[in-house]
Each structure stands twice: as C-alpha cells, then as structure tokens.
Amino acid sequence: xxxxxxxxxxxxxxxxxxxxxxxxxxxxxxxxxxxxxxxxxxxxxxxxxxxxxxxxxxxxxxxxxxxxxxxxxxxxxxxxxxxxxxxxxxxxxxxxxxxxxxxxxxxxxxxxxxxxxxxxxxxxxxxxxxxxxxxxxxxxxxxxxxxxxx
Ligand code: ACO
Numbered sequence: 001x002x003x004x005x006x007x008x009x010x011x012x013x014x015x016x017x018x019x020x021x022x023x024x025x026x027x028x029x030x031x032x033x034x035x036x037x038x039x040x041x042x043x044x045x046x047x048x049x050x051x052x053x054x055x056x057x058x059x060x061x062x063x064x065x066x067x068x069x070x071x072x073x074x075x076x077x078x079x080x081x082x083x084x085x086x087x088x089x090x091x092x093x094x095x096x097x098x099x100x101x102x103x104x105x106x107x108x109x110x111x112x113x114x115x116x117x118x119x120x121x122x123x124x125x126x127x128x129x130x131x132x133x134x135x136x137x138x139x140x141x142x143x144x145x146x147x148x149x150x
Contacts, residue, residue, distance in 0.1 A: 009033040017062040044072040054090040077110040097137035112143035
C-alpha cells in the first residue's frame with residue numbers, strides 16, 4: 001500500500017465519510033487529498049483543509065468498506081499528522097458524530113484529545129436526521145492535537 005497525494009479522490013469514499021453533498025462541495029475544492037493505493041486502486045483517503053491560522057483539519061477520512069478494520073485508517077491518520085506537521089501547522093483537528101464511539105476511540109489512540117462539542121451541528125447543517133445504532137447523531141465531537149515540530 002502506498003499513500004500519496006491525488007487530485008482525484010474517490011467520490012464514493014467522500015460520501016461514505018460525509019453523506020452531505022453540500023458539505024463536501026464546501027470543502028473538497030479547498031482541501032488536499034492523500035489516498036492509499038493498492039494495485040492502482042484507492043482503498044482509503046483523507047482530505048486536509050487549512051482552516052485558521054496555523055490550523056488544519058482532517059475534514060473527511062474513509063476506508064473502503066471491505067478494507068476497514070485492517071489498520072488502513074490508522075495509517076492514514078498517522079500520515080495526515082506527519083503531512084500537517086511538515087507543512088508547518090501547529091494544530092490538527094478532526095470532528096465526528098457523537099454516536100461514533102469506536103471512531104472517537106480510534107482518533108484518541110492516534111493522539112487526538114477531545115476539546116469540545118459543536119452542539120446540534122448535524123441538526124443544523126444536514127437535511128435529514130442521521131440515525132446510528134438507533135440513536136440520532138446530533139452533535140459533533142471536536143478533537144485536536146498540538147503538533148510539535150520535528
Ligand atoms: N465501529 C466501531 N469501532 C470502529 C469503527 C466502527 N464503525 N470504525 C473504526 N473503529 C475503531 C475501532 O477501535 C477499530 O479497532 P478494532 O477493529 O480493533 O475494534 C479501529 O477503529 C480500526 O482502526 P483501523 O483499522 O485503523 O481503521 P479503519 O481502516 O477501519 O478506518 C474509518 C477507520 C476511516 C473510520 C473507517 O471505519 C471508515 O471509513 N468508516 C466509514 C466512514 C467514516 O465514518 N469516516 C469518518 C467520518 S468523520 C470524518 O471524516 C472527519
């Protein structure tokens with residue numbers, strides 16, 4: 001598997017991480033995509049967005065369904081951390097639905113720390129309720145990491 005920049009992210013994977021076309025349209029053109037390739041095919045990808053001074057955010061990350069839970073997501077997160085650090089960012093952020101406890105644990109294992117909750121983010125910005133495991137995904141949990149220069 002090779003992780004490298006690409007100008008042509010997989011649309012299917014973008015929508016897997018973010019079901020709102022409007023949300024993707026907001027950030028996709030302003031982000032930089034890196035993808036994990038296997039035999040020329042994208043098996044995972046992430047989008048890095050410069051949000052505020054010194055700050056970047058992983059706004060979209062996804063791994064192909066048949067390749068999930070095999071370490072690719074962790075490899076992409078580690079790659080994103082290195083990429084953001086090398087680019088000179090001081091803070092790296094990520095946000096996800098409050099119903100995604102497995103995902104939050106994954107981000108914490110990679111070094112992100114919970115720093116807040118964007119209350120009612122999904123109710124405000126998504127056209128229809130998102131239900132996961134029978135629970136409405138209502139708030140966005142915000143996580144961040146301070147990037148020490150190396
Ligand atoms: N349920 C429970 N735990 C999960 C889940 C899940 N759906 N997804 C990831 N995890 C956690 C678990 O702790 C798991 O460890 P385990 O398999 O030992 O239980 C660990 O993450 C898996 O780590 P990896 O194999 O490195 O991660 P993976 O390759 O599966 O990629 C990702 C993780 C990107 C979240 C993938 O599951 C995915 O594409 N999901 C669908 C799209 C998505 O929701 N993307 C994130 C939205 S938020 C955003 O884009 C900023």
